[in-house]
Every structure is written in C-alpha cells, then in structure tokens.
Amino acid sequence: MPIYKAPVEDVTFLLNDVFQIDRYDNLPGFTDASADVREAILGEAAKLSEEVLQPLNRVGDLEGCKRHDDSSVTTPKGFKEAFKQVAEGGWLGLSAPAEYGGQGLPVTLSQVVTEFQSAANMAFSMYGGLTMGATAALLVHGDAEQKKTYVPKMVSGQWTGTMNLTEPQCGTDLGLLRTRAAKQPDGSYKITGTKIFISAGEHDLAENIIHLVLARIEGAPAGIKGVSLFVVPKVLVNADGSLGARNGVSCGSIEHKMGIHGNSTCVMNYDNATGWLIGEENKGMQGMFVMMNEARLGVAVQGLAQSEVAYQNAVNYARERLQGRALTGAKEADKPADPIIVHPDVRRVLLTIRAFNEAARAMVVWTALKSDVAHRSSDPKDRDAADDHMGLMTPVMKGMMTDIGFSNTVLAQQMYGGHGYIAEHGMEQFVRDARIAMLYEGANGIQALDLVGRKLPRNGGRAAMAFFAEVAGFAKEHGADEAMKPFVTPLSTALGHLQQATGWLMQNAMAKPDNAGAAATDYMQLFGLVAFGYMWARMAKVAQDKIAADGATPYLSTKLVTGRFFMERMLPETHVHLARIQTGCATTMELAAEAF
Structure with missing residues (x-):
C-alpha cells in the first residue's frame, strides 16, 4: 500500500530560514503565526493528511462518486467524515x-497545508480548494449582503463552493458561452444553460x-465583453440565513474520468435557477479571474504534491527491492541481491x-508570501511589486x-518495473491523478501563451525585468564566494539564456506572432528552470551558512x-530551450493542415 509523510522539516526550513517569515510581522495576521503556532499547524496538518486523508486515497479511486436518480451524488466511503474533520x-x-x-x-500557511492534503488525497482536497477559491472571489467582488450570506458558512465548511465556466462548446474561449441570464423585477436573474467539467458540482x-x-x-455584447458572474446556490437561502427551497440547478451526470475519481466532476444543468449578479454587468471575468488565479496556483501545488508522494x-521501494548487484x-553481500537504490540510473x-x-516547494512558499504582501501590505509599491510577481x-x-510533476509520477512508477503497472502499489493512480493538472484551469499550452503574450509585456516588461535584476543581483553578491560557485555560475549562465530568449521574442514576435506561439512552451519551461535555479541557489546559501555556524546535519x-x-x-x-526558441516558427507552421 502507498505511504505518505508530510515534508514538515523542509517546509520549516523554507519558512524559518530561507524566506524568514518572521520578517513579515508588519503585515496583518503574521504576528499570530509565531514559530510555535506554525509548528503546531504544520504538525496537525501533517497528522490529518497522513492518518485521515491518505488512507482514503485508494478508497476514493476505487469507489468513485455515484449519481442517483434524484440527481444527488454520494462521495466515497469515509469522505463525508473526513470533510467534517477538515471543516x-x-x-x-x-x-x-x-x-x-x-x-x-x-x-502562505494555507498553501503549505494544501500541498500536504493534495499529496495525501488529491481528489478529496479539491472540495475544500474550490470552496476557498469561490470564497476569495466573493470577498473581492461580492457586495456586503453576498459576503454576509455566503462567506461565513463557506469558511466554516457548512457550505462548499464551485466555479462554473466551461460549456460543451467553449473551454478556454469563454466568449463562446451560451448560458443565459434573464433579469427579474426583484433584481435577481434566472440562469439557464449547461456547464461541464464542474469539479465538486x-x-x-x-x-x-x-x-x-x-x-x-x-x-449583452457578444464575446467575452458580454459575460457576467452570478452566485447561484444549490439551495436558496432565506432572509434569516436558513435554507429554503431547492434551486433550479442539478447534476445531469458525472464525468467518467482518467483519475481523481473521488471528486465529483459533474455536468450541471441550470433550469431557470435563481442567481444574483456579482460585481457589474458584463464584467464577470474580473471576478472569475480571482478564482482562476487562485485555482491555477492550487493546481501548480497539485503537480508538486503528486510528484512528492510518488x-x-x-x-521506499528502491530501498527494499533486491535486484542485481x-x-x-556487492553492497549487501549477506543478501541474494542489492537493493536497486545502489544503481546510478535509479x-x-x-x-x-x-x-x-x-x-518547487520553495517557489510555492516564495510566491505565497508575495500573495500575502499583495493583499495585506499598506505600502503601494510593495503591493505592486508583489502583484507583478504573482x-x-x-x-x-x-x-x-x-x-514536470506528471513526468515525475511516471518516473517514480518506472522504479517499480512491472509492479508499477499493478494498481495495488498505487503508482498508477498517482500518474492518472497528476495528468489532469496539465489540463484544467487552462491547459498548459494556454499558460505558455498567457506568459508570452500577456504577462511578459505587461507594464513594459516590468515584472520580468525585476526578476532578472533580483537573480543577477544575487549572483553578483555571492559570485566571489568559492563555496557558492557551483550554484552561482550555472545560475548566471541560465539567466543569460533566459535574457537572450526574452530579447529574441521582443525582436521577432511583434512582426510575426507565430514566432511567439512556437516559442511559448519552451520559454515557459526555460523561465521555470531559471526560477528553480534561483530557489536552489538561495537554499544552498542558507544551508552553507547554517553549517558554518552550527555544523553539518544530514538534512x-x-x-x-x-x-x-x-x-x-x-x-x-x-540551453536546449533557447536553441529551440531561436529557430522561430518556420518549420512549425510550414505544413498545410491537411498534411498532418
């Protein structure tokens, strides 16, 4: 059976030593997160994930969710009790x-807990993750009455939340959506249409x-400019906060999926369902982007989480499996063979x-801290810089x-040989569950296009230039340190590749947009590698300083x-990514569609 142990020591190192979270005590909420409180939270989150959620992971995969004739859905055995504990x-x-x-x-602490729970049971963790995303959108764009009505009970876990974007004919291009809203005399709206792929629907x-x-x-205007956002409860809420009549929304079916079987991914039918406008008419994407950005970071954490548990x-298997010498x-001559962990390729x-x-974990903590600054700092410059980073x-x-998280689950499965293909070992579930993270909340090709087409040139490239300057500054500061050269020298080389790629895009993408499209995924991967290199250089510096001060530890x-x-x-x-980028789009776009 699969195992999981929350990486508390690694998280503690990042929070306390690398990013020095106590330096943020000027921000609201941070003084309440003292070292003792953090230790308690991490310990309890680890216990919940390891002892309650992880044992239900295979149960959820095998049982899945069941839709009944009245359109209700039951979750796998143990999920309801576990969710009660979480709430x-x-x-x-x-x-x-x-x-x-x-x-x-x-x-920052929520993101760490999200990793633990997602690694223990990705399908289960999505129920709470979507609720927190919906809550965030309501807090930013909902009116006072909406916040009062919905947020407290979503925060408590009495109610959960979803996001309903996708329809059969539109995924990324939400301007094509057909779900309609008819305004009523009392200011509410009647919502009619069908949504698909609705997690926890x-x-x-x-x-x-x-x-x-x-x-x-x-x-409303055609396209994305005519899209609005509505809050539509499954059960209508009375004026006193109690539950009233069932609304005109139901689950038409549950999608038959490759993985995350423990999460109910639904086709949702809206039949004159009563809803209320969130924010302004035709400005729905502003509110939905709050949820989407929250969700995209949550999905990034899912990639890390599945990689970690795999x-x-x-x-564990490589230490125990005896094969060859x-x-x-021979390393263990008293045994018939050595454990496979002795082999260089393993x-x-x-x-x-x-x-x-x-x-990746360092990136999550670093970026989560930026999120805290963006939402909690009283300094406009700090907020803008943090928002740029986000x-x-x-x-x-x-x-x-x-x-890479998905690729890593495949690599981990490979360690088992044929046993990795057998369900009882759990490795094939990690592969199947991880695969969805590359697809939902914007398939990864869309993420690459978003990076190159929107985020990179935003504000004249201010965010990218700030990142380049930060990495270059670190390299310059520590370049003369002999112990840091194994980290600083390759980091500087990689940064140079990223800067060359950025310059190439600036020179070649405007006149020929397909150059940007052909380069986008390689540029995203190149950028990520440099960011990871920077994280490693920062962690190495802190580790070296701690060893110099207190002596080496195995960790x-x-x-x-x-x-x-x-x-x-x-x-x-x-270097490979840069070489690909600089080839341009010629061969990529040369063939006619019918030649494929």
Whole structure:
C-alpha cells in the first residue's frame, strides 16, 4: 500500500530560514503565526493528511462518486467524515478574514497545508480548494449582503463552493458561452444553460453548494465583453440565513474520468435557477479571474504534491527491492541481491524528482508570501511589486510544475518495473491523478501563451525585468564566494539564456506572432528552470551558512548535494530551450493542415 509523510522539516526550513517569515510581522495576521503556532499547524496538518486523508486515497479511486436518480451524488466511503474533520478543524478558514469566521493567518500557511492534503488525497482536497477559491472571489467582488450570506458558512465548511465556466462548446474561449441570464423585477436573474467539467458540482459533504456561474445577460455584447458572474446556490437561502427551497440547478451526470475519481466532476444543468449578479454587468471575468488565479496556483501545488508522494513511494521501494548487484561490487553481500537504490540510473531518477520537488516547494512558499504582501501590505509599491510577481509566476508555476510533476509520477512508477503497472502499489493512480493538472484551469499550452503574450509585456516588461535584476543581483553578491560557485555560475549562465530568449521574442514576435506561439512552451519551461535555479541557489546559501555556524546535519548536507545535482544535471536544459526558441516558427507552421 502507498505511504505518505508530510515534508514538515523542509517546509520549516523554507519558512524559518530561507524566506524568514518572521520578517513579515508588519503585515496583518503574521504576528499570530509565531514559530510555535506554525509548528503546531504544520504538525496537525501533517497528522490529518497522513492518518485521515491518505488512507482514503485508494478508497476514493476505487469507489468513485455515484449519481442517483434524484440527481444527488454520494462521495466515497469515509469522505463525508473526513470533510467534517477538515471543516471542524478550521482548515478551510485558515487564512480567511476573522470577521467572516476565519483565522486570518497568512495565505502562505494555507498553501503549505494544501500541498500536504493534495499529496495525501488529491481528489478529496479539491472540495475544500474550490470552496476557498469561490470564497476569495466573493470577498473581492461580492457586495456586503453576498459576503454576509455566503462567506461565513463557506469558511466554516457548512457550505462548499464551485466555479462554473466551461460549456460543451467553449473551454478556454469563454466568449463562446451560451448560458443565459434573464433579469427579474426583484433584481435577481434566472440562469439557464449547461456547464461541464464542474469539479465538486454535486456531493453529500455539505448542506449547500454555492455555485459561481458565468452567464450572458440577455442583450449583452457578444464575446467575452458580454459575460457576467452570478452566485447561484444549490439551495436558496432565506432572509434569516436558513435554507429554503431547492434551486433550479442539478447534476445531469458525472464525468467518467482518467483519475481523481473521488471528486465529483459533474455536468450541471441550470433550469431557470435563481442567481444574483456579482460585481457589474458584463464584467464577470474580473471576478472569475480571482478564482482562476487562485485555482491555477492550487493546481501548480497539485503537480508538486503528486510528484512528492510518488517520489516517497519510489524511494521506499528502491530501498527494499533486491535486484542485481552494484556495478562496483556487492553492497549487501549477506543478501541474494542489492537493493536497486545502489544503481546510478535509479539514483538519477530519484534525484531528478527530489530536486524538482524541493525547488518547487520553495517557489510555492516564495510566491505565497508575495500573495500575502499583495493583499495585506499598506505600502503601494510593495503591493505592486508583489502583484507583478504573482502575475508573472502564475502561468510559469501552473505550466511547468504540472508538466514536470506528471513526468515525475511516471518516473517514480518506472522504479517499480512491472509492479508499477499493478494498481495495488498505487503508482498508477498517482500518474492518472497528476495528468489532469496539465489540463484544467487552462491547459498548459494556454499558460505558455498567457506568459508570452500577456504577462511578459505587461507594464513594459516590468515584472520580468525585476526578476532578472533580483537573480543577477544575487549572483553578483555571492559570485566571489568559492563555496557558492557551483550554484552561482550555472545560475548566471541560465539567466543569460533566459535574457537572450526574452530579447529574441521582443525582436521577432511583434512582426510575426507565430514566432511567439512556437516559442511559448519552451520559454515557459526555460523561465521555470531559471526560477528553480534561483530557489536552489538561495537554499544552498542558507544551508552553507547554517553549517558554518552550527555544523553539518544530514538534512543540510543532503540539501546541498541535491542542489548541486539540479545545477549540474537539470539546469543545463536551458540551453536546449533557447536553441529551440531561436529557430522561430518556420518549420512549425510550414505544413498545410491537411498534411498532418
């Protein structure tokens, strides 16, 4: 059976030593997240994930969700009780405002907890993740009455939330949506249409589900400019806050999926359902982007989480599986064969996954701290800089971390040989579950186009230039440090590749947009590698300083070796990405469609 242990030590190193979270005590909520509080939260989150959620992961995969004749849906055995524990433990409101029943703690802690829960049980964690995303959209764009009515009970877990965007004829191009909204004399709207791929659209975990739905008001402009956002509860809410009549929304069917079987992915039918406008008419994408950005970062964490749990199981197997002898002679002569972890190629695979995981986790913490600054700082310059970072890094993280996260689950499965193909070992579930993260919340090709076409040139390239300057400044500051050269030298080379690629796009993409399209995915991967290299350089510097001050520990020594592996074996891929980018779009676009 699969195992999982939350990486509490690694998270603690990042929070306390690398990013020094206590320096943010000037921001609201951070003083409440003292070192003792953080330790308690991480410990309890680990316990919940390891002991409650992880044992249900295979149960959810095997049982799936069931739709009944009355359109109700039941979740797998144990999910309802587990969700009750999550809700009662306050995990859904960890970073929500205290005025709505939340704890007001940093988003950074919520993201860490999200990794733990997603690694333990990705399908289960989506119920709470979507609720937190819907809550965020209501907090930013909802009116006072909507916040009062819905947010406290979503924060408490009494109610859950969803986002309803996709329709059969439109996914990325939401301007094509057909769901319509007819305004009523009382100011409400009647919503009619069909939505597909709606995660957690119907279930038995909570007494109400608050759907955020994109629809077009009758007479609205065509395309994306005519899309509005509505709150449509499954059960209507009376004036006193109690539940009233069932609304005109139902689950038409459950999608038959490759993975995440424990999450109810529904076709949702809206038949004159009563809804209320969120924000302004025809400005629905503003509210939905709050949810989408939250979701994209959450999906990036899913890529890391599945890579981490797959890695842990692969390591466990590699230590125990006896096959062959080490190339340099028997390592365990008293046994009939050596464990496969003695073999260089096995170690190459395991270090490749581990080096990604630790850099990706650093990226999550770094970016989550920027989110906290963007939403909590009183300094406009700090907020703008943090918002720049978030905008730039969101597509990089979603695209790269889910691409490589999935690849890593396949690599981890490979460690088992034929046993990896057998369901009882759990590896094939990690592969299947991880695959969706590359697809939903904007397929990764769209993330790459968003990066190159929108985020890179935004504000004259201000965000990218700030990132380049930060990395170059770090390299310059530590370049003379002999111990840091194995990290700084390759980082500087990789940064140079990224700057060359950026310059090439500036010179060649405006006149010929297909050059940008052909380069987009390689540019996203190149950017991500440099960001990971920067994370590794920062972690290495802190590890070296701690060793110099207090002596080496197994954790710190391992950290440095893993970081060197990344610099030597993974970061050089930036050269390949640059070479591809500079070839342009000629061969990519030369063939006629019928030639394929």
